Amino acid sequence: MTTILHLDASGRHTGSHSRALTQMVIDHLDSPNVEIIRRDLAEPKPELVDEAWIFSNFTPEADRTDGQKAHLAASDELVAELQKADIIVLGVPIYNFSVPAAFKAWIDLVARAGVTFQYTETGPQGLLQDKRAIVVHTSGGTPVGSDIDYASDYTRHVLGFLGITDVQTVAADGLMGDESAGIAKAKAQIEALKLDARTEEPV
Template structure:
């Protein structure tokens, strides 16, 4: 079994989302001792934004691409191959300005590729990244679970599902900006959710 942990905080150290994602991965490994773990830290290894050059590369037929355009496409392809080769994904997801981080959006923009990870049929869209289990470790300064201000969970459910990843569990750690007591509660609640998911 291969576990891919994607850390999408803007910082490489001290990120609460990474802390919770690490705990989820540790619980998975405890349950599946032979599991291989690969970690993609998007702060340490930022993926380029989908900008003019990125779109240009995408829309240029493969045989006409410049060396730079080929390199740009290869960066996306490497992330796609990494996801495809994993059985389980653990995403560390901070809330920044009520949204996912730009690091995570760049990763999603890289792996969402028509004809490769999704396609349209006469019945509508079909996600092609199938058979994965996804755990999303959410870290927030405030408490927004199940409120209209939580745009992250509906968006992630939708886009992961669109790509074929429909088996998604969310682990909430909220209130990191609300004082020590809330931080303690957030960490304890995350632990409880992980225990519920994976047992002792």
């Protein structure tokens, strides 16, 4: 059984290209031997890390109060989804050259020292290894992979920091110029994806 975590970060539901494309990825990879975990970061939005969360997170697990455990409950649930998943399909549209705020909030909740990464004598080490990520980036005008794209490299870096180094990108950019061409390019990349074999970077 393969478990896929399907995560969308777009603030839009109606007319969202990233949501439509992540669903195409799911439909393309789905089979009787696949379990899908669905996580929509738009509703409800992930909580923001605050002082109480930080103190709770850095309190040793055995010493946490019931209140501190409650502060970390949402984060624990998001981390458990990542830990269970074999493949993570992420819809990350480019907003103002970077990632949506809801996606950044999700990252802050799942990047936890001693849980999803650890510090070693040779530097940080990700603990979410042997997983694969397929990231759908959409953009109206920012070319994916360009000097003004601060979303795709950041997303890849954070996933790698957590141990997820097998990252494939599906890009639909230039949608405000030639929408049909951008979507067609992304669809071709999706059709090249395989469920049971790790492929070369489509972009």
